[in-house]
Amino acid sequence: MKMAYCATCNGYSPVSGDRCGACGAQGSKSSRRPGGSASTTPSTVHLLCGWPLVLVVLGGLIGGALGGAAYGINMSIYNSNLPIPAKIVLNLLAGSAAFLLWLVAAAAIRQQLA
Numbered sequence: 163m164k165m166a167y168c169a170t171c172n173g174y175s176p177v178s179g180d181r182c183g184a185c186g187a188q189g190s191k192s193s194r195r196p197g198g199s200a201s202t203t204p205s206t207v208h209l210l211c212g213w214p215l216v217l218v219v220l221g222g223l224i225g226g227a228l229g230g231a232a233y234g235i236n237m238s239i240y241n242s243n244l245p246i247p248a249k250i251v252l253n254l255l256a257g258s259a260a261f262l263l264w265l266v267a268a269a270a271i272r273q274q275l276a
Contacts, residue, residue, distance in 0.1 A: 203237075211236035214257035221264045228267075232260035 214232035217225030235256045239249050 203240075207237075207240055211240055211253065214260045217260060217264055221268065224267050225264050228260040228264050232256045 212233045214236070215226075215229040217229035217232075219225075221228070236253045239252045239256065242249070244252070
């Protein structure tokens with residue numbers, strides 16, 4: 163089955179004929195997402211996906227690594243064809259997991275230094 167990017171539903175879906183299998187929109191679809199770079203993603207999406215980057219300020223290198231990983235995961239979630247409520251929940255879970263891992267790492271480091 164051929165998968166293609168649909169600009170209407172903003173995700174990859176099976177294509178039947180010239181219609182999107184997920185939303186039924188008619189039109190040309192390419193086999194790859196157009197652009198795919200940061201310049202084609204709205205700035206509000208970067209803000210919503212990048213909230214875990216606050217860990218850079220709180221946690222330095224470890225926080226930055228965890229926040230950057232959570233940002234990458236959140237962007238992957240945004241670009242998926244999941245329903246919007248699922249994207250929101252997964253976005254919050256990914257960021258919360260990064261904060262939790264940072265707390266565990268900070269506690270372990272503090273214990274080693276004490």
